[in-house]
Amino acid sequence: xxxxxxxxxxxxxxxxxSAPLAVLVxxxxxxxxxxxxxxxxxxxxxxxxxxxxxxxxxxxYAIGNWQPPWGIEYRVDRLSSFVLLIVSGMAxxxxxxxxxxxxxxxxxxxxxxxxxxxxxxxxxxxxxxxxGDAFNIFxxxxxxxxxxxxxxxxxxxxxxxxxxxxxxxxxTIGATFIVIGIGLLYLMTGTLNLADMAGRLAQVGGTRPVxxxxxxxxxxxxxxxxxxxxxxxxxxxxTYAPSAVSAFLAATATKVSIYVLIRFYYSxxxxxxxxxxxxxxxxxxxxxxxxxFAASAVxxxxxxxxxxxxxxxxxxxxxxxxxxxxxSVTGLTASIVHLFNHAVTKGALFLLIGGAVAAVGxxxxxxxxxxxxxxxxxxxGIVLGGLSLIGVPGTAGFISKWYLILAALExxxxxxxxxxxxxxxxxxxxxWRFVEVAYFREPSADLATRREAPLGLLVPAWILVSTTLYxxxxxxxxxxxxxxxxxxxxGIGK
Amino acid sequence: xxxxxxxRVAAKLLIPFILLFALYVQFHGDFGPGGGFQAGxxxxxxxxxxxLIYGVEAARKAMPDRLVETMxxxxxxxxxxxxxxxxxxxxxxxxxxxxxxxxxxxQHRGIFWVEVGVAVxxxxxxxxxxxxxVSRGRDPE
Amino acid sequence: MSIGTHFSYxxxxxxxxxxxxxxxxxxxxxxxxxxxxxxxxxxxLLYIVPGKxxxxxxxxxxxxxxxxxxxxxxxxILTAIVVGVATLALGLALAVRIREAYDTIxxxxxxxxxxxxxxxxxxxx
Numbered sequence: 001x002x003x004x005x006x007x008x009x010x011x012x013x014x015x016x017x018s019a020p021l022a023v024l025v026x027x028x029x030x031x032x033x034x035x036x037x038x039x040x041x042x043x044x045x046x047x048x049x050x051x052x053x054x055x056x057x058x059x060x061y062a063i064g065n066w067q068p069p070w071g072i073e074y075r076v077d078r079l080s081s082f083v084l085l086i087v088s089g090m091a092x093x094x095x096x097x098x099x100x101x102x103x104x105x106x107x108x109x110x111x112x113x114x115x116x117x118x119x120x121x122x123x124x125x126x127x128x129x130x131x132g133d134a135f136n137i138f139x140x141x142x143x144x145x146x147x148x149x150x151x152x153x154x155x156x157x158x159x160x161x162x163x164x165x166x167x168x169x170x171x172t173i174g175a176t177f178i179v180i181g182i183g184l185l186y187l188m189t190g191t192l193n194l195a196d197m198a199g200r201l202a203q204v205g206g207t208r209p210v211x212x213x214x215x216x217x218x219x220x221x222x223x224x225x226x227x228x229x230x231x232x233x234x235x236x237x238x239t240y241a242p243s244a245v246s247a248f249l250a251a252t253a254t255k256v257s258i259y260v261l262i263r264f265y266y267s268x269x270x271x272x273x274x275x276x277x278x279x280x281x282x283x284x285x286x287x288x289x290x291x292x293f294a295a296s297a298v299x300x301x302x303x304x305x306x307x308x309x310x311x312x313x314x315x316x317x318x319x320x321x322x323x324x325x326x327x328s329v330t331g332l333t334a335s336i337v338h339l340f341n342h343a344v345t346k347g348a349l350f351l352l353i354g355g356a357v358a359a360v361g362x363x364x365x366x367x368x369x370x371x372x373x374x375x376x377x378x379x380x381g382i383v384l385g386g387l388s389l390i391g392v393p394g395t396a397g398f399i400s401k402w403y404l405i406l407a408a409l410e411x412x413x414x415x416x417x418x419x420x421x422x423x424x425x426x427x428x429x430x431x432w433r434f435v436e437v438a439y440f441r442e443p444s445a446d447l448a449t450r451r452e453a454p455l456g457l458l459v460p461a462w463i464l465v466s467t468t469l470y471x472x473x474x475x476x477x478x479x480x481x482x483x484x485x486x487x488x489x490x491g492i493g494k
Numbered sequence: 495x496x497x498x499x500x501x502r503v504a505a506k507l508l509i510p511f512i513l514l515f516a517l518y519v520q521f522h523g524d525f526g527p528g529g530g531f532q533a534g535x536x537x538x539x540x541x542x543x544x545x546l547i548y549g550v551e552a553a554r555k556a557m558p559d560r561l562v563e564t565m566x567x568x569x570x571x572x573x574x575x576x577x578x579x580x581x582x583x584x585x586x587x588x589x590x591x592x593x594x595x596x597x598x599x600x601q602h603r604g605i606f607w608v609e610v611g612v613a614v615x616x617x618x619x620x621x622x623x624x625x626x627x628v629s630r631g632r633d634p635e
Numbered sequence: 636m637s638i639g640t641h642f643s644y645x646x647x648x649x650x651x652x653x654x655x656x657x658x659x660x661x662x663x664x665x666x667x668x669x670x671x672x673x674x675x676x677x678x679x680l681l682y683i684v685p686g687k688x689x690x691x692x693x694x695x696x697x698x699x700x701x702x703x704x705x706x707x708x709x710x711x712i713l714t715a716i717v718v719g720v721a722t723l724a725l726g727l728a729l730a731v732r733i734r735e736a737y738d739t740i741x742x743x744x745x746x747x748x749x750x751x752x753x754x755x756x757x758x759x760x
Contacts, residue, residue, distance in 0.1 A: 009577075009587035017574045020567035064580070064588040135711050142718045149725055158736035159749055165729045169658060169667060172722050176675055179715060180651075183681050192707075303757050364756045531713070623724050630731055 004048070008061035008074040011045045011084065012127045014038050019119035028111035035115040036095045039122060043092040046084040050481075053081045056488065060132070068132065069193035075132030079485035082336065083129045083259045086343050090251040091122045093460045094347070098244035100456030101354050105242040106154050114154060118248070121147040125256045134182045134192045137260060138175065141224070144256075145171045148249055152241040163236035170223055170233040177220025184213035198268050205273050214274065217264050225257035227321060228291035231314045238310035243354025246306060250313055251347035255339045258320055262335070265324070266489040275327040284325040289419060291318025296426035300433065305363040308430055309349050312389055315423070316342045319404060326407045329486045334403035336482035341388070341396035341471065348464035349385040352378050355453030355461065365433065370443025375452050379438045381465045386431030388468045391424050395472040399479065505547040512540040520613055524602065530609035534616025542624050550628050562621045569615025576607045643684040650677035662742040664733060668726045675719045682708040682715070
């Protein structure tokens with residue numbers, strides 16, 4: 001038996017098995033070790049798969065040796081391997097962080113359950129990305145969603161319960177819309193395999209059930225990825241969840257949903273139906289602009305740092321969908337690069353804020369005044385992350401914005417380029433709010449007694465901060481993968 | 495209901511048959527309607543029935559929380575273990591055909607253990623949910 | 636195409652809209668979950684109905700039968716039912732916890748208390 005052949009299955013199975021093992025051992029330390037080891041193994045697997053698809057190969061794996069399109073197929077190509085890399089990498093960094101961080105946030109006897117839930121959430125997210133079967137996407141989506149509801153509800157504040165409940169209602173409506181869409185597609189094509197479905201849709205494309213399926217899938221996935229008017233669940237969920245959970249979900253959950261959207265648009269429906277026959281690009285362009293401006297503007301007036309960056313996430317998702325709406329290689333490249341860059345930046349920010357929350361006891365801006373005197377490393381990291389959100393040259397955020405502007409200019413829409421720059425100015429405003437509070441105010445007497453966050457929190461966060469800086473300068477990996485994936489989706493080149 | 499003689503005697507008589515029926519549903523799943531999901535729920539129903547008649551404490555003694563939690567985890571492990579056995583025997587993940595020299599027998603063997611896993615997990619989950627909701631608002635937290 | 640020939644679709648659409656309406660219009664957390672369950676149930680119908688052929692039997696190959704129903708939708712929906720049950724259980728568990736934390740399960744009251752909480756946060760304590 002050769003391990004290399006079975007990597008696609010192991011990618012999902014290793015985190016999956018770690019969850020019940022964590023429940024069985026019932027001890028926080030052992031559970032932590034098992035789940036962290038599993039996440040690292042998953043990260044290693046993702047790297048191997050990413051290398052394996054580097055030359056444009058597609059790895060197909062038949063679960064249970066039932067050949068596709070009859071059985072469930074796991075399918076890894078350049079796009080999915082890139083997303084797998086993001087998800088498993090973020091888990092591998094967040095888990096060591098969570099050991100110190102949940103100490104204060106969750107009662108000790110529940111720790112093993114936290115790790116089990118985290119492993120299930122990771123399993124679900126990896127499964128969504130790797131599977132080539134429409135219904136399997138729904139199943140994994142629910143695995144990751146249900147476990148993330150639980151993770152959010154573990155927050156200390158009682159508002160975490162309500163945030164989780166609202167997310168549950170919105171998320172279930174979204175997931176059910178997705179199943180309705182998949183059901184209609186199944187009725188029209190008689191297959192659930194995405195690749196097979198794409199082939200068969202050519203005969204029935206444009207009929208009313210297919211259009212209805214497209215509409216249901218678009219709305220359902222948009223709920224999950226928090227596209228602008230459907231983002232209501234996101235702010236509370238990110239604000240009141242435990243720090244490690246905020247960071248992991250902000251970095252991965254919405255990104256995987258965007259991956260599903262891209263997958264359905266380009267690999268199943270085909271771009272000619274979605275982007276040429278329907279006014280979808282225009283709608284998406286408008287919603288993205290609304291997200292970029294409205295959500296950034298809302299972020300400026302928040303009193304809680306976590307909530308501020310949650311709204312900034314909605315705005316950043318606007319950039320990603322903006323790239324999609326161009327329907328060009330450059331636009332798609334920008335979107336996919338921003339998946340990665342935003343995941344790393346937001347992950348770093350929420351990890352650092354988690355450190356501040358642990359010391360100060362909350363993330364409201366009034367409590368954080370003078371933070372830079374007491375916690376210089378944490379504050380400086382947040383500023384660097386903020387610079388990446390703005391898109392200052394030298395940070396990862398700049399790269400994505402650069403490609404977005406290129407894509408806009410390619411289409412001759414110079415006013416869009418101006419809009420992108422203008423919305424970045426709004427980002428300057430909300431990042432400045434933190435700078436003003438942390439650097440130009442005196443710490444309160446209570447805060448002055450605190451110290452810098454412990455190393456267990458700082459090291460993972462700073463790994464992500466330095467990743468943000470590194471990929472702002474060295475772009476061959478991120479932009480290379482994204483451009484490859486975009487070319488593959490649009491059927492250009494090999 | 496603790497002192498209702500008829501109910502107590504009837505329950506004692508019924509519960510073995512409920513469990514037997516669960517086993518029938520479980521093992522007949524190979525050839526007719528049935529399987530792990532249904533069997534697991536029936537097993538859980540028997541315990542819940544016992545709890546209704548004899549009280550939750552008695553049920554907790556018969557099926558302790560620890561056992562229930564172990565069940566809910568080990569069922570998943572049995573399922574995943576069958577999948578990994580497929581790998582070890584030289585097939586794909588969850589490949590039943592390689593589990594025996596005769597592929598049809600291998601299929602029987604594979605689905606048998608998968609259904610065992612499903613039954614264990616489902617009854618574990620059902621009981622866990624029941625215990626959790628019942629104990630809310632009772633023990634001073 | 637009339638209501639008569641597409642009866643099941645009419646029922647599906649009715650359940651779908653009714654469920655969604657309850658989720659949106661009711662403020663009680665439990666009633667919302669009931670609506671959500673009805674909404675999910677409509678999807679079960681959407682999948683199962685087209686899989687059934689009148690006169691068709693379970694697809695166990697036998698010379699006596701020529702017409703089989705499609706078994707796949709049933710399997711898919713069994714999974715969806717399990718997911719639905721899990722969602723409902725989790726939703727109810729959250730409702731119980733919310734009741735303990737807020738002493739109410741009316742959304743308006745809870746949101747009003749949340750506003751108070753946020754106000755307290757802003758004052759720094």
